Amino acid sequence: MNSTIYEIMRNRILYMEYQPGQILNEKVLGEEFGISRSPVREVLNRLEWEQLVRIIPRTGSMVTEIEFSKIMNVFQVRFEIEPFESQLAGDRLGKIHLDILEDLKTTCDALIDNKNRKVLAEVDFAIREMIHDAAGNPVLKEVTERLYIQTFRLWYVVMDKGDWNEEVKSMAEEIGELSDLIVTKNTRQLGEVRRDRINKHFERLRQKFFNSAL
Amino acid sequence: MNSTIYEIMRNRILYMEYQPGQILNEKVLGEEFGISRSPVREVLNRLEWEQLVRIIPRTGSMVTEIEFSKIMNVFQVRFEIEPFESQLAGDRLGKIHLDILEDLKTTCDALIDNKNRKVLAEVDFAIREMIHDAAGNPVLKEVTERLYIQTFRLWYVVMDKGDWNEEVKSMAEEIGELSDLIVTKNTRQLGEVRRDRINKHFERLRQKFFNSAL
DNA sequence: ATTCACGCACTGGTATACCACTAACAGGGT
DNA sequence: ACCCTGTTAGTGGTATACCAGTGCGTGAAT
Numbered sequence: 001m002n003s004t005i006y007e008i009m010r011n012r013i014l015y016m017e018y019q020p021g022q023i024l025n026e027k028v029l030g031e032e033f034g035i036s037r038s039p040v041r042e043v044l045n046r047l048e049w050e051q052l053v054r055i056i057p058r059t060g061s062m063v064t065e066i067e068f069s070k071i072m073n074v075f076q077v078r079f080e081i082e083p084f085e086s087q088l089a090g091d092r093l094g095k096i097h098l099d100i101l102e103d104l105k106t107t108c109d110a111l112i113d114n115k116n117r118k119v120l121a122e123v124d125f126a127i128r129e130m131i132h133d134a135a136g137n138p139v140l141k142e143v144t145e146r147l148y149i150q151t152f153r154l155w156y157v158v159m160d161k162g163d164w165n166e167e168v169k170s171m172a173e174e175i176g177e178l179s180d181l182i183v184t185k186n187t188r189q190l191g192e193v194r195r196d197r198i199n200k201h202f203e204r205l206r207q208k209f210f211n212s213a214l
Numbered sequence: 215m216n217s218t219i220y221e222i223m224r225n226r227i228l229y230m231e232y233q234p235g236q237i238l239n240e241k242v243l244g245e246e247f248g249i250s251r252s253p254v255r256e257v258l259n260r261l262e263w264e265q266l267v268r269i270i271p272r273t274g275s276m277v278t279e280i281e282f283s284k285i286m287n288v289f290q291v292r293f294e295i296e297p298f299e300s301q302l303a304g305d306r307l308g309k310i311h312l313d314i315l316e317d318l319k320t321t322c323d324a325l326i327d328n329k330n331r332k333v334l335a336e337v338d339f340a341i342r343e344m345i346h347d348a349a350g351n352p353v354l355k356e357v358t359e360r361l362y363i364q365t366f367r368l369w370y371v372v373m374d375k376g377d378w379n380e381e382v383k384s385m386a387e388e389i390g391e392l393s394d395l396i397v398t399k400n401t402r403q404l405g406e407v408r409r410d411r412i413n414k415h416f417e418r419l420r421q422k423f424f425n426s427a428l
Numbered sequence: 429a430t431t432c433a434c435g436c437a438c439t440g441g442t443a444t445a446c447c448a449c450t451a452a453c454a455g456g457g458t
Numbered sequence: 459a460c461c462c463t464g465t466t467a468g469t470g471g472t473a474t475a476c477c478a479g480t481g482c483g484t485g486a487a488t
Binding site: 429430431433434435438439440442443445446447450452453456457458 | 459460461462463464465466467468469470471472473474475476477478479480481482483484485486487488
Protein backbone atom coordinates (compact mmCIF):
# COMPACT_ATOMS: atom_id res chain seq x y z
CA MET A 1 0.00 0.00 0.00
CA ASN A 2 1.07 3.55 -0.76
CA SER A 3 0.22 4.85 2.68
CA THR A 4 2.95 2.65 4.11
CA ILE A 5 5.54 4.39 1.99
CA TYR A 6 4.02 7.70 2.96
CA GLU A 7 4.44 6.86 6.63
CA ILE A 8 8.01 5.70 6.14
CA MET A 9 8.89 8.93 4.38
CA ARG A 10 7.06 11.01 6.93
CA ASN A 11 8.88 9.36 9.79
CA ARG A 12 12.22 9.81 8.10
CA ILE A 13 11.54 13.50 7.91
CA LEU A 14 10.12 13.82 11.42
CA TYR A 15 12.92 11.83 13.02
CA MET A 16 15.48 13.85 11.09
CA GLU A 17 16.86 10.98 9.05
CA TYR A 18 16.36 13.37 6.18
CA GLN A 19 17.98 16.68 7.06
CA PRO A 20 16.05 19.93 6.61
CA GLY A 21 17.04 21.36 3.26
CA GLN A 22 17.96 17.96 1.85
CA ILE A 23 16.90 17.34 -1.74
CA LEU A 24 15.02 14.12 -2.49
CA ASN A 25 15.04 12.59 -5.95
CA GLU A 26 11.91 10.91 -7.30
CA LYS A 27 13.75 8.38 -9.38
CA VAL A 28 16.05 7.32 -6.54
CA LEU A 29 13.13 6.98 -4.12
CA GLY A 30 11.24 4.90 -6.63
CA GLU A 31 14.18 2.55 -7.01
CA GLU A 32 14.60 2.24 -3.26
CA PHE A 33 10.98 1.24 -2.70
CA GLY A 34 10.75 -0.76 -5.89
CA ILE A 35 7.98 1.36 -7.37
CA SER A 36 7.77 3.80 -10.23
CA ARG A 37 7.75 7.56 -10.08
CA SER A 38 3.96 7.86 -10.22
CA PRO A 39 3.22 6.60 -6.70
CA VAL A 40 6.34 8.34 -5.43
CA ARG A 41 5.03 11.62 -6.70
CA GLU A 42 1.71 10.94 -5.01
CA VAL A 43 3.50 10.49 -1.70
CA LEU A 44 5.60 13.60 -2.23
CA ASN A 45 2.51 15.62 -3.05
CA ARG A 46 0.94 14.52 0.17
CA LEU A 47 4.08 15.40 2.10
CA GLU A 48 4.07 18.79 0.47
CA TRP A 49 0.53 19.35 1.59
CA GLU A 50 1.62 18.43 5.12
CA GLN A 51 4.32 21.09 4.70
CA LEU A 52 7.06 18.52 5.19
CA VAL A 53 8.62 18.94 1.75
CA ARG A 54 8.55 21.59 -0.92
CA ILE A 55 8.58 20.33 -4.49
CA ILE A 56 10.88 22.50 -6.57
CA PRO A 57 10.63 22.12 -10.37
CA ARG A 58 13.72 20.70 -12.03
CA THR A 59 15.46 20.33 -8.70
CA GLY A 60 13.66 17.88 -6.47
CA SER A 61 11.65 17.75 -3.29
CA MET A 62 13.32 19.74 -0.58
CA VAL A 63 12.71 18.71 3.01
CA THR A 64 11.37 21.90 4.57
CA GLU A 65 13.59 23.90 6.87
CA ILE A 66 12.56 24.40 10.47
CA GLU A 67 11.38 28.01 10.48
CA PHE A 68 10.68 29.42 13.87
CA SER A 69 8.33 32.12 12.62
CA LYS A 70 6.17 29.55 10.88
CA ILE A 71 6.18 27.35 13.96
CA MET A 72 5.06 30.27 16.09
CA ASN A 73 2.03 30.60 13.87
CA VAL A 74 1.29 26.92 14.33
CA PHE A 75 1.65 27.15 18.09
CA GLN A 76 -0.72 30.06 18.19
CA VAL A 77 -3.39 27.76 16.77
CA ARG A 78 -2.42 24.70 18.82
CA PHE A 79 -2.56 26.85 21.90
CA GLU A 80 -6.23 27.47 21.24
CA ILE A 81 -7.39 24.22 19.71
CA GLU A 82 -5.72 21.57 21.85
CA PRO A 83 -7.07 22.81 25.15
CA PHE A 84 -10.48 22.71 23.53
CA GLU A 85 -9.93 19.13 22.49
CA SER A 86 -8.86 18.16 25.99
CA GLN A 87 -11.95 19.82 27.37
CA LEU A 88 -14.09 17.76 25.01
CA ALA A 89 -12.21 14.63 25.96
CA GLY A 90 -12.86 15.32 29.62
CA ASP A 91 -16.35 13.87 29.58
CA ARG A 92 -15.27 10.53 28.24
CA LEU A 93 -11.97 9.91 30.00
CA GLY A 94 -12.27 7.02 32.43
CA LYS A 95 -10.63 3.99 33.90
CA ILE A 96 -9.50 2.50 30.59
CA HIS A 97 -7.49 5.60 29.93
CA LEU A 98 -5.93 5.50 33.38
CA ASP A 99 -4.53 2.10 32.51
CA ILE A 100 -3.06 3.41 29.29
CA LEU A 101 -1.53 6.32 31.16
CA GLU A 102 -0.03 3.98 33.74
CA ASP A 103 1.69 2.01 30.99
CA LEU A 104 3.00 5.18 29.45
CA LYS A 105 4.27 6.33 32.82
CA THR A 106 6.23 3.09 33.15
CA THR A 107 7.73 3.54 29.70
CA CYS A 108 8.55 7.09 30.61
CA ASP A 109 10.27 6.23 33.88
CA ALA A 110 12.43 3.68 32.11
CA LEU A 111 13.79 6.52 29.99
CA ILE A 112 15.44 8.35 32.88
CA ASP A 113 19.21 8.33 32.37
CA ASN A 114 18.49 6.35 29.23
CA LYS A 115 18.19 8.76 26.34
CA ASN A 116 15.96 7.67 23.49
CA ARG A 117 14.20 10.50 21.75
CA LYS A 118 12.12 8.32 19.51
CA VAL A 119 10.55 6.36 22.37
CA LEU A 120 9.74 9.55 24.25
CA ALA A 121 8.16 10.93 21.10
CA GLU A 122 6.08 7.80 20.78
CA VAL A 123 4.81 8.30 24.32
CA ASP A 124 3.71 11.77 23.32
CA PHE A 125 1.97 10.41 20.24
CA ALA A 126 0.20 7.83 22.40
CA ILE A 127 -1.09 10.44 24.84
CA ARG A 128 -2.36 12.49 21.95
CA GLU A 129 -4.05 9.50 20.39
CA MET A 130 -5.83 8.84 23.66
CA ILE A 131 -7.11 12.39 23.81
CA HIS A 132 -8.22 12.24 20.19
CA ASP A 133 -10.22 9.10 20.81
CA ALA A 134 -11.82 10.48 23.94
CA ALA A 135 -12.70 13.75 22.24
CA GLY A 136 -14.41 11.74 19.53
CA ASN A 137 -14.17 14.32 16.77
CA PRO A 138 -12.25 12.98 13.77
CA VAL A 139 -12.09 16.37 12.10
CA LEU A 140 -10.56 17.92 15.18
CA LYS A 141 -8.13 15.03 15.40
CA GLU A 142 -6.95 15.50 11.85
CA VAL A 143 -6.44 19.23 12.21
CA THR A 144 -4.69 18.90 15.53
CA GLU A 145 -2.37 16.15 14.40
CA ARG A 146 -1.45 18.00 11.25
CA LEU A 147 -0.46 21.03 13.27
CA TYR A 148 1.45 18.93 15.78
CA ILE A 149 3.53 17.38 13.03
CA GLN A 150 4.51 20.82 11.84
CA THR A 151 6.03 21.61 15.20
CA PHE A 152 7.39 18.16 15.94
CA ARG A 153 10.86 18.49 14.48
CA LEU A 154 11.66 21.58 16.50
CA TRP A 155 11.02 19.62 19.68
CA TYR A 156 13.01 16.72 18.34
CA VAL A 157 16.13 18.78 17.68
CA VAL A 158 15.82 20.73 20.91
CA MET A 159 15.64 17.44 22.84
CA ASP A 160 19.15 16.77 21.66
CA LYS A 161 20.49 19.98 23.07
CA GLY A 162 18.84 20.36 26.46
CA ASP A 163 18.89 18.32 29.64
CA TRP A 164 17.46 14.91 28.76
CA ASN A 165 16.14 14.03 32.20
CA GLU A 166 14.37 17.34 32.43
CA GLU A 167 12.57 16.45 29.21
CA VAL A 168 11.51 13.05 30.53
CA LYS A 169 10.45 14.53 33.84
CA SER A 170 8.25 17.04 32.09
CA MET A 171 6.51 14.27 30.18
CA ALA A 172 6.05 12.19 33.33
CA GLU A 173 4.56 15.21 35.06
CA GLU A 174 2.10 15.68 32.26
CA ILE A 175 1.00 12.07 32.54
CA GLY A 176 0.66 12.35 36.32
CA GLU A 177 -1.33 15.55 36.06
CA LEU A 178 -3.67 13.96 33.54
CA SER A 179 -4.18 10.89 35.70
CA ASP A 180 -4.92 12.99 38.76
CA LEU A 181 -7.56 15.00 36.96
CA ILE A 182 -9.24 11.82 35.76
CA VAL A 183 -9.14 10.19 39.19
CA THR A 184 -10.60 13.25 40.90
CA LYS A 185 -13.09 13.53 38.05
CA ASN A 186 -11.96 17.11 37.74
CA THR A 187 -12.11 16.87 34.01
CA ARG A 188 -13.35 20.39 33.45
CA GLN A 189 -9.88 21.66 34.27
CA LEU A 190 -8.32 19.55 31.54
CA GLY A 191 -8.42 22.37 29.05
CA GLU A 192 -6.65 24.86 31.27
CA VAL A 193 -4.03 22.34 32.30
CA ARG A 194 -3.28 21.52 28.73
CA ARG A 195 -2.97 25.15 27.81
CA ASP A 196 -0.43 25.54 30.59
CA ARG A 197 1.47 22.52 29.31
CA ILE A 198 1.67 23.74 25.76
CA ASN A 199 2.65 27.16 26.96
CA LYS A 200 5.55 25.83 29.03
CA HIS A 201 6.52 23.48 26.24
CA PHE A 202 6.66 26.32 23.76
CA GLU A 203 8.61 28.50 26.16
CA ARG A 204 11.26 25.81 26.58
CA LEU A 205 11.49 25.34 22.83
CA ARG A 206 11.85 29.05 22.28
CA GLN A 207 14.62 29.47 24.81
CA LYS A 208 16.64 26.48 23.74
CA PHE A 209 16.17 27.28 20.10
CA PHE A 210 17.57 30.76 20.44
CA ASN A 211 20.29 29.74 22.86
CA SER A 212 21.60 27.25 20.39
CA ALA A 213 21.43 30.03 17.81
CA LEU A 214 20.60 27.71 14.98
CA MET B 215 -1.28 26.03 -14.32
CA ASN B 216 -2.69 23.07 -12.47
CA SER B 217 -4.03 25.13 -9.60
CA THR B 218 -6.41 26.81 -12.02
CA ILE B 219 -7.97 23.50 -12.90
CA TYR B 220 -8.08 22.64 -9.23
CA GLU B 221 -10.02 25.80 -8.50
CA ILE B 222 -12.42 25.20 -11.35
CA MET B 223 -13.12 21.70 -10.11
CA ARG B 224 -13.44 22.86 -6.53
CA ASN B 225 -15.91 25.55 -7.48
CA ARG B 226 -17.96 23.12 -9.52
CA ILE B 227 -18.28 20.95 -6.46
CA LEU B 228 -18.93 23.79 -4.03
CA TYR B 229 -21.52 25.45 -6.25
CA MET B 230 -23.22 22.10 -6.80
CA GLU B 231 -22.59 21.92 -10.52
CA TYR B 232 -21.38 18.45 -9.69
CA GLN B 233 -24.04 16.73 -7.62
CA PRO B 234 -23.09 14.94 -4.38
CA GLY B 235 -22.62 11.29 -5.22
CA GLN B 236 -21.77 12.01 -8.84
CA ILE B 237 -18.96 9.94 -10.31
CA LEU B 238 -16.19 11.79 -12.13
CA ASN B 239 -14.08 10.09 -14.77
CA GLU B 240 -10.38 10.89 -15.07
CA LYS B 241 -10.19 10.38 -18.80
CA VAL B 242 -13.22 12.54 -19.51
CA LEU B 243 -11.92 15.33 -17.29
CA GLY B 244 -8.55 15.16 -19.02
CA GLU B 245 -10.18 15.52 -22.41
CA GLU B 246 -12.32 18.41 -21.24
CA PHE B 247 -9.33 20.39 -19.97
CA GLY B 248 -7.04 19.22 -22.75
CA ILE B 249 -4.57 17.56 -20.39
CA SER B 250 -3.63 13.98 -19.66
CA ARG B 251 -4.67 11.85 -16.73
CA SER B 252 -1.55 12.57 -14.68
CA PRO B 253 -2.32 16.18 -13.78
CA VAL B 254 -6.01 15.30 -13.49
CA ARG B 255 -5.17 12.72 -10.86
CA GLU B 256 -3.08 15.27 -9.02
CA VAL B 257 -6.07 17.58 -8.85
CA LEU B 258 -8.37 14.75 -7.75
CA ASN B 259 -5.94 13.74 -5.02
CA ARG B 260 -5.93 17.26 -3.73
CA LEU B 261 -9.71 17.36 -3.80
CA GLU B 262 -9.77 14.08 -1.92
CA TRP B 263 -7.71 15.41 0.95
CA GLU B 264 -9.95 18.44 1.02
CA GLN B 265 -12.72 15.87 1.50
CA LEU B 266 -14.56 17.07 -1.57
CA VAL B 267 -14.27 13.80 -3.50
CA ARG B 268 -13.58 10.21 -2.59
CA ILE B 269 -11.51 8.24 -5.07
CA ILE B 270 -12.97 4.75 -5.45
CA PRO B 271 -10.79 2.17 -7.23
CA ARG B 272 -12.12 0.94 -10.56
CA THR B 273 -15.12 3.25 -10.30
CA GLY B 274 -14.10 6.86 -10.31
CA SER B 275 -13.96 9.88 -8.06
CA MET B 276 -17.22 10.33 -6.22
CA VAL B 277 -18.21 13.82 -5.19
CA THR B 278 -18.71 13.45 -1.44
CA GLU B 279 -22.20 13.41 -0.05
CA ILE B 280 -23.29 16.11 2.36
CA GLU B 281 -23.25 14.26 5.69
CA PHE B 282 -24.75 16.18 8.54
CA SER B 283 -22.88 14.25 11.23
CA LYS B 284 -19.54 15.05 9.62
CA ILE B 285 -20.51 18.68 9.24
CA MET B 286 -21.43 18.84 12.91
CA ASN B 287 -17.89 17.79 13.73
CA VAL B 288 -16.55 20.50 11.52
CA PHE B 289 -18.78 23.11 13.09
CA GLN B 290 -17.64 22.08 16.53
CA VAL B 291 -14.13 23.10 15.50
CA ARG B 292 -15.14 26.20 13.58
CA PHE B 293 -17.12 27.30 16.58
CA GLU B 294 -13.91 27.39 18.59
CA ILE B 295 -11.34 28.49 16.06
CA GLU B 296 -13.08 31.23 14.12
CA PRO B 297 -13.93 33.36 17.14
CA PHE B 298 -10.28 33.09 18.06
CA GLU B 299 -9.27 34.30 14.64
CA SER B 300 -11.64 37.25 14.87
CA GLN B 301 -10.22 38.11 18.24
CA LEU B 302 -6.73 38.11 16.73
CA ALA B 303 -7.93 40.21 13.83
CA GLY B 304 -9.37 42.75 16.23
CA ASP B 305 -6.10 44.51 16.86
CA ARG B 306 -5.45 45.21 13.21
CA LEU B 307 -8.87 46.06 11.84
CA GLY B 308 -9.08 49.69 10.84
CA LYS B 309 -10.36 52.19 8.36
CA ILE B 310 -9.27 50.28 5.28
CA HIS B 311 -11.43 47.39 6.35
CA LEU B 312 -14.40 49.64 6.95
CA ASP B 313 -14.21 50.65 3.30
CA ILE B 314 -14.20 47.04 2.22
CA LEU B 315 -17.16 46.29 4.46
CA GLU B 316 -19.07 49.25 3.02
CA ASP B 317 -18.58 47.90 -0.49
CA LEU B 318 -19.74 44.49 0.60
CA LYS B 319 -22.77 46.02 2.27
CA THR B 320 -23.69 47.68 -1.02
CA THR B 321 -23.33 44.40 -2.89
CA CYS B 322 -25.42 42.76 -0.22
CA ASP B 323 -28.23 45.30 -0.34
CA ALA B 324 -28.45 44.90 -4.09
CA LEU B 325 -29.28 41.24 -3.53
CA ILE B 326 -32.55 41.89 -1.72
CA ASP B 327 -35.40 40.53 -3.84
CA ASN B 328 -32.73 39.52 -6.31
CA LYS B 329 -31.68 35.99 -5.57
CA ASN B 330 -28.12 35.06 -6.49
CA ARG B 331 -26.55 32.49 -4.20
CA LYS B 332 -23.14 32.68 -5.77
CA VAL B 333 -22.77 36.41 -5.25
CA LEU B 334 -23.87 36.14 -1.65
CA ALA B 335 -21.35 33.35 -1.14
CA GLU B 336 -18.65 35.54 -2.63
CA VAL B 337 -19.51 38.25 -0.11
CA ASP B 338 -19.02 35.72 2.65
CA PHE B 339 -15.68 34.66 1.18
CA ALA B 340 -14.61 38.29 1.01
CA ILE B 341 -15.45 38.92 4.67
CA ARG B 342 -13.50 35.84 5.63
CA GLU B 343 -10.53 36.91 3.54
CA MET B 344 -10.54 40.25 5.31
CA ILE B 345 -10.47 38.58 8.71
CA HIS B 346 -7.71 36.22 7.60
CA ASP B 347 -5.55 39.11 6.48
CA ALA B 348 -6.15 41.06 9.65
CA ALA B 349 -5.42 38.06 11.85
CA GLY B 350 -2.12 37.68 10.03
CA ASN B 351 -1.65 33.98 10.70
CA PRO B 352 -1.39 31.99 7.45
CA VAL B 353 -1.59 28.66 9.24
CA LEU B 354 -4.80 29.66 10.95
CA LYS B 355 -6.14 30.91 7.64
CA GLU B 356 -5.47 27.64 5.91
CA VAL B 357 -7.08 25.54 8.63
CA THR B 358 -10.09 27.79 8.92
CA GLU B 359 -10.70 27.98 5.20
CA ARG B 360 -10.40 24.24 4.81
CA LEU B 361 -13.03 23.69 7.47
CA TYR B 362 -15.30 26.33 5.99
CA ILE B 363 -15.23 24.63 2.63
CA GLN B 364 -16.35 21.41 4.23
CA THR B 365 -19.49 23.08 5.51
CA PHE B 366 -20.07 25.35 2.53
CA ARG B 367 -22.31 23.11 0.45
CA LEU B 368 -24.79 22.60 3.24
CA TRP B 369 -25.32 26.33 3.42
CA TYR B 370 -25.52 26.51 -0.35
CA VAL B 371 -28.33 23.97 -0.62
CA VAL B 372 -30.19 25.34 2.39
CA MET B 373 -30.13 28.80 0.80
CA ASP B 374 -32.26 27.39 -1.96
CA LYS B 375 -34.94 26.21 0.40
CA GLY B 376 -35.36 28.99 2.92
CA ASP B 377 -36.43 32.59 2.71
CA TRP B 378 -33.91 34.33 0.48
CA ASN B 379 -34.28 37.80 1.92
CA GLU B 380 -33.81 36.47 5.40
CA GLU B 381 -30.49 35.05 4.27
CA VAL B 382 -29.38 38.35 2.78
CA LYS B 383 -30.55 40.25 5.82
CA SER B 384 -28.51 38.02 8.08
CA MET B 385 -25.39 38.66 6.04
CA ALA B 386 -26.03 42.41 6.01
CA GLU B 387 -26.48 42.32 9.78
CA GLU B 388 -23.16 40.58 10.18
CA ILE B 389 -21.44 43.22 8.11
CA GLY B 390 -23.13 45.98 10.08
CA GLU B 391 -22.19 44.43 13.38
CA LEU B 392 -18.58 44.08 12.28
CA SER B 393 -18.44 47.68 11.11
CA ASP B 394 -19.91 48.95 14.38
CA LEU B 395 -17.36 47.10 16.46
CA ILE B 396 -14.53 48.53 14.37
CA VAL B 397 -15.90 52.07 14.54
CA THR B 398 -16.36 51.94 18.31
CA LYS B 399 -12.96 50.25 18.56
CA ASN B 400 -14.69 47.59 20.58
CA THR B 401 -12.61 44.96 18.89
CA ARG B 402 -12.27 42.76 21.93
CA GLN B 403 -15.88 41.69 21.50
CA LEU B 404 -15.23 40.48 17.97
CA GLY B 405 -14.67 36.92 19.13
CA GLU B 406 -17.89 36.67 21.06
CA VAL B 407 -19.91 38.25 18.29
CA ARG B 408 -18.50 35.84 15.79
CA ARG B 409 -19.27 32.88 18.00
CA ASP B 410 -22.87 34.10 18.19
CA ARG B 411 -23.00 34.44 14.43
CA ILE B 412 -21.72 30.96 13.75
CA ASN B 413 -24.05 29.56 16.36
CA LYS B 414 -27.10 31.16 14.80
CA HIS B 415 -25.89 30.19 11.35
CA PHE B 416 -25.53 26.57 12.38
CA GLU B 417 -28.91 26.59 14.08
CA ARG B 418 -30.59 27.82 10.91
CA LEU B 419 -28.78 25.19 8.84
CA ARG B 420 -29.80 22.47 11.25
CA GLN B 421 -33.45 23.40 11.24
CA LYS B 422 -33.81 23.85 7.53
CA PHE B 423 -31.82 20.74 6.82
CA PHE B 424 -34.08 18.58 8.94
CA ASN B 425 -37.27 20.32 7.83
CA SER B 426 -36.50 19.60 4.24
CA ALA B 427 -35.84 16.00 5.32
CA LEU B 428 -33.12 15.49 2.77
C1' DA C 429 -39.05 -17.28 -20.63
C1' DT C 430 -35.78 -17.25 -17.12
C1' DT C 431 -31.45 -17.97 -15.10
C1' DC C 432 -26.67 -18.69 -14.91
C1' DA C 433 -22.09 -18.38 -16.67
C1' DC C 434 -18.72 -16.48 -19.52
C1' DG C 435 -16.43 -12.72 -21.72
C1' DC C 436 -15.73 -8.13 -22.87
C1' DA C 437 -15.18 -3.42 -21.92
C1' DC C 438 -14.21 0.14 -18.82
C1' DT C 439 -12.18 1.76 -14.52
C1' DG C 440 -8.30 3.55 -11.75
C1' DG C 441 -3.32 2.11 -10.60
C1' DT C 442 1.27 1.85 -12.22
C1' DA C 443 5.15 1.79 -15.19
C1' DT C 444 7.39 4.03 -18.84
C1' DA C 445 8.58 7.16 -22.48
C1' DC C 446 9.06 11.82 -23.91
C1' DC C 447 9.58 16.80 -23.18
C1' DA C 448 10.92 21.39 -21.66
C1' DC C 449 13.96 23.67 -18.97
C1' DT C 450 17.94 24.86 -16.38
C1' DA C 451 22.18 24.70 -14.29
C1' DA C 452 26.78 23.40 -14.44
C1' DC C 453 30.88 22.40 -16.81
C1' DA C 454 34.14 22.56 -20.44
C1' DG C 455 36.44 24.72 -24.12
C1' DG C 456 37.80 28.40 -26.85
C1' DG C 457 38.56 33.18 -27.60
C1' DT C 458 40.37 37.47 -25.81
C1' DA D 459 44.37 33.79 -16.74
C1' DC D 460 39.68 34.88 -17.11
C1' DC D 461 35.27 35.28 -19.04
C1' DC D 462 31.75 34.07 -22.06
C1' DT D 463 29.22 30.80 -24.60
C1' DG D 464 27.61 26.35 -26.20
C1' DT D 465 26.55 21.80 -25.11
C1' DT D 466 25.15 18.14 -22.26
C1' DA D 467 23.20 15.77 -18.52
C1' DG D 468 19.77 15.50 -15.24
C1' DT D 469 15.43 17.19 -13.14
C1' DG D 470 10.43 17.29 -12.52
C1' DG D 471 6.12 17.63 -15.55
C1' DT D 472 3.20 15.33 -18.70
C1' DA D 473 1.52 12.08 -21.95
C1' DT D 474 0.89 7.38 -22.93
C1' DA D 475 0.96 2.48 -22.66
C1' DC D 476 -0.04 -1.51 -20.04
C1' DC D 477 -2.16 -4.08 -16.15
C1' DA D 478 -5.37 -6.09 -12.87
C1' DG D 479 -9.85 -6.24 -11.26
C1' DT D 480 -14.81 -5.87 -11.59
C1' DG D 481 -19.38 -5.27 -13.12
C1' DC D 482 -22.56 -5.65 -16.61
C1' DG D 483 -24.46 -7.45 -20.67
C1' DT D 484 -25.24 -11.14 -23.67
C1' DG D 485 -25.99 -15.65 -25.10
C1' DA D 486 -26.93 -20.33 -24.37
C1' DA D 487 -29.05 -23.99 -21.88
C1' DT D 488 -32.85 -25.70 -19.37
